[in-house]
Amino acid sequence: MLTVATGNKAVAAAVKEVRPQVIAAYPITPQTEIVEQIAEYVASGELDSRYIPVESEHSAMAACIGAGITGARTFTATSSHGLLYMHEMVNWAAGARLPIVMANVNRAIGPGWNVWAEHTDAFQERDTGWLQVYVSTVQEAYDATIMAFRIAEHEDVLLPVMVNLDGFLLSHSMQSLETITPGSFVPPLHLPHAIDISNPAGYGTLTGPDEHFRFRWEIEQSMRKSVRVIAETEQDFAERFGRNYGVAEEYRYEDADVVVIAMGTLGKEAEVAVDLLRNEGVNAGSLRIRWLRPFPELDLSGRDIVVIDRDYSFGFGGILAHSLMARSRIEPYSVIAGLGGQEVTFDDIAGFVRDRKPGREFWFGVNGNV
Amino acid sequence: MYEIRIHSRGGQGGVTAARLLALAAFRDGKYATACPFYGAERRGAPVVSYVRIDDRPIRVYSQIRNPDLVVVLDPSVMEVVDVLHGLKPGGEVLINGRDRGTIQGYPARAVDLTGIALKEKLIVAGSPILNTPVLGALAKMGIISVDSAKNAIREMFTDERNVRAAEAAYQELVI
Numbered sequence: 196m197l198t199v200a201t202g203n204k205a206v207a208a209a210v211k212e213v214r215p216q217v218i219a220a221y222p223i224t225p226q227t228e229i230v231e232q233i234a235e236y237v238a239s240g241e242l243d244s245r246y247i248p249v250e251s252e253h254s255a256m257a258a259c260i261g262a263g264i265t266g267a268r269t270f271t272a273t274s275s276h277g278l279l280y281m282h283e284m285v286n287w288a289a290g291a292r293l294p295i296v297m298a299n300v301n302r303a304i305g306p307g308w309n310v311w312a313e314h315t316d317a318f319q320e321r322d323t324g325w326l327q328v329y330v331s332t333v334q335e336a337y338d339a340t341i342m343a344f345r346i347a348e349h350e351d352v353l354l355p356v357m358v359n360l361d362g363f364l365l366s367h368s369m370q371s372l373e374t375i376t377p378g379s380f381v382p383p384l385h386l387p388h389a390i391d392i393s394n395p396a397g398y399g400t401l402t403g404p405d406e407h408f409r410f411r412w413e414i415e416q417s418m419r420k421s422v423r424v425i426a427e428t429e430q431d432f433a434e435r436f437g438r439n440y441g442v443a444e445e446y447r448y449e450d451a452d453v454v455v456i457a458m459g460t461l462g463k464e465a466e467v468a469v470d471l472l473r474n475e476g477v478n479a480g481s482l483r484i485r486w487l488r489p490f491p492e493l494d495l496s497g498r499d500i501v502v503i504d505r506d507y508s509f510g511f512g513g514i515l516a517h518s519l520m521a522r523s524r525i526e527p528y529s530v531i532a533g534l535g536g537q538e539v540t541f542d543d544i545a546g547f548v549r550d551r552k553p554g555r556e557f558w559f560g561v562n563g564n565v
Numbered sequence: 566m567y568e569i570r571i572h573s574r575g576g577q578g579g580v581t582a583a584r585l586l587a588l589a590a591f592r593d594g595k596y597a598t599a600c601p602f603y604g605a606e607r608r609g610a611p612v613v614s615y616v617r618i619d620d621r622p623i624r625v626y627s628q629i630r631n632p633d634l635v636v637v638l639d640p641s642v643m644e645v646v647d648v649l650h651g652l653k654p655g656g657e658v659l660i661n662g663r664d665r666g667t668i669q670g671y672p673a674r675a676v677d678l679t680g681i682a683l684k685e686k687l688i689v690a691g692s693p694i695l696n697t698p699v700l701g702a703l704a705k706m707g708i709i710s711v712d713s714a715k716n717a718i719r720e721m722f723t724d725e726r727n728v729r730a731a732e733a734a735y736q737e738l739v740i
Contacts, residue, residue, distance in 0.1 A: 199588050199597075225603075310603075364626045369584045369599040371591055460626040467624050540627040 200372040202365040205333045206272065206298045206358065207232035209340035211242045212377050215296075216267040219247040219258035224310045225362040226274040226300040233270075252277040256284030256295075263293035266389030268344065271295070274362060275302035275316045282320065288355045289324025289414065291400075292388065294347030295355040298340065301329075301459065301505075302362040303535035311536020312361040314458060314506040318487070318514050324414045326356040326421055327487040331444075331463045333370035336360050338438055341377050346428050348384045351420040361459045361505075363536065375436050418489050425486065442491040444483040447473065451480025453499040453548055458484050458515065461503055461533055461544075468544035479548055484515065493523050500527040501551050503544070507531055512556055528552055532559035566619040567708070568629045572648050573638035573695070576608040581721070582638065582696035583614035589700060589709040589717035590618040598623045611642045618708070634708070637661060638678070638695045659702055661695060664739075676702045676738040684733070685726040694730075697722065701731030705738040 200208065206229050210218070218237070220230040236242035245262075249255045252273050259269040273281065278299055288295050303313035317327060326346065330336045336358070343356040360366055390396065402410055425442070433439035446466045448454065453472075455465040462483025472479035484491065504513030511517065516529035528551040533539045537560060547557070569586065573579030580601040587599035601614040615629045631651045637643060637660045649658070649669055658673040665673050682693035697718050704714040714735075718727045 199584075199591050361626075363603045364600070367601055367603065368626070369587050369597075370623075371596065463624040464626055538627055540630070541625060 196374045201369050202333050202336045202360045203228035205337040206340050209337045211236050213344045215270040217245045217262035217269045219249050219255045220271045221252050221255050223274045223277040225366045226272050229272040252281040256281040259295045266386040268384045269295050272298040274300040278316050286323045292353045296343045298358045300362045300366045309535040312364050313534050317359050318506045329359045329458045333372050342428050345381045349424045352424050364460045422489050442486045446481040448480035452478040455481045455501045457503040464541050465544050467541035471545045495523045495525050500525050502527040503530045505533040526554045529556040568632045569616040569634045570629050570632040571614040571636045572642045575610045575612050578696035579614045583616045585717050586616045589713040592713040593710050611646050681730050681733045685730045697727035698730040698734040701734030702738045705735045
């Protein structure tokens with residue numbers, strides 16, 4: 196069905212189609228609309244699910260873990276401080292190999308108090324064993340949420356997936372949305388290590404020095420296998436529903452001499468900057484990184500690269516830029532822009548490209564290069 | 566691409582007006598986005614919402630700098646905000662209230678949305694509802710079709726007075 200929706204409503208609509216048995220959540224700006232809408236679906240009977248309104252995000256993830264270990268499909272949504280508050284349980288979910296799906300509406304971390312878009316919240320969870328995807332349109336928020344369940348629950352993955360969308364810019368923007376009936380695209384969850392609730396037993400999860408590393412290695416093996424599972428899932432989605440994504444979205448990329456790399460809504464805005472630059476005779480292209488974990492292997496050699504980070508690691512640099520420097524061995528112009536919802540237009544992005552200084556870092560809005 | 570900036574005060578329904586307009590444009594077969602700008606709102610503070618309408622998918626998320634049309638739901642905002650800021654040459658203004666002729670050379674159309682809302686008793690929490698009648702005015706200006714305006718209102722609201730208010734605004738706006 197063709198309709199219009201906000202990014203938040205699109206996520207909720209996707210969750211309704213995939214029908215998790217347990218949803219536990221705590222509201223937080225700018226995510227609240229997701230769990231409000233899901234609560235309405237449950238209250239009206241449109242979604243037959245157990246909705247647990249918990250008293251904190253830590254409990255939200257703990258409830259998903261508790262339900263998940265019985266083999267139930269689970270979902271939660273959060274943002275910023277809520278995500279950081281559940282940090283311990285975020286790690287636990289991955290370590291317990293539970294295919295929980297969580298929507299995170301990217302928002303800056305205070306103080307100073309700020310409810311606007313920034314990726315540092317989710318980037319702080321990048322080493323937890325969760326897969327992370329970043330979307331740029333309402334349609335993609337919907338599609339990625341549906342795909343997240345299948346990827347997470349795949350027997351070769353069995354790791355949680357976080358779907359990230361930019362606070363307000365996408366969560367509260369209204370765009371067209373084609374809803375689907377996933378049907379067999381998302382098969383029922385079979386959790387091989389589910390506990391049998393009719394035959395209760397206690398589990399001690401103590402793993403000693405001679406065992407712990409094995410479990411860590413298994414997470415990494417699954418993370419590596421997830422590359423193939425993501426590709427297969429997105430391919431099958433494209434065949435069934437006609438929309439194709441990939442680990443990164445290319446725009447006028449093939450023949451580009453200079454490439455802008457960004458994530459989320461800035462990745463879309465960059466496409467408009469590319470058109471602007473092409474009209475000026477600059478051979479520009481863009482690449483919107485979708486998956487932060489597993490991090491993509493990209494061949495970026497032979498081009499100038501401008502990376503826009505809507506995040507920062509203090510005492511280090513832009514996390515996306517440095518990840519690409521390490522993985523793809525590039526010397527990018529590293530731009531830090533859009534923190535806490537800082538306005539970044541396609542004109543600004545075109546300016547980053549025109550004024551690029553490879554190997555340097557530039558904070559947009561702050562005088563001078565670092 | 567046609568770009569619209571809507572000025573109102575927190576609680577007057579500017580965000581909903583933007584969403585209704587985007588929905589109506591979408592029902593006309595266009596691509597449309599409504600991007601409300603969320604500041605540190607509280608009731609009564611001046612707020613802006615943005616609507617973009619195009620024949621192609623819209624990839625811009627930044628705020629509208631040079632609108633084709635400025636809609637002012639609350640004219641008192643004009644005392645504290647330069648609502649014409651960045652308005653394109655040849656751009657238009659639609660104001661709730663009395664006819665002001667032109668404003669700084671821009672043609673300004675006026676319609677008494679507040680009066681229409683009060684007449685239909687469209688009042689929520691003591692404030693007249695402006696976001697459904699304004700759709701009728703926008704239809705009269707040719708931004709959206711009349712049918713899509715009505716359909717969009719019916720998709721978001723069940724109270725038929727909203728449609729009647731839009732019809733009244735359509736009738737009253739002089740083009």
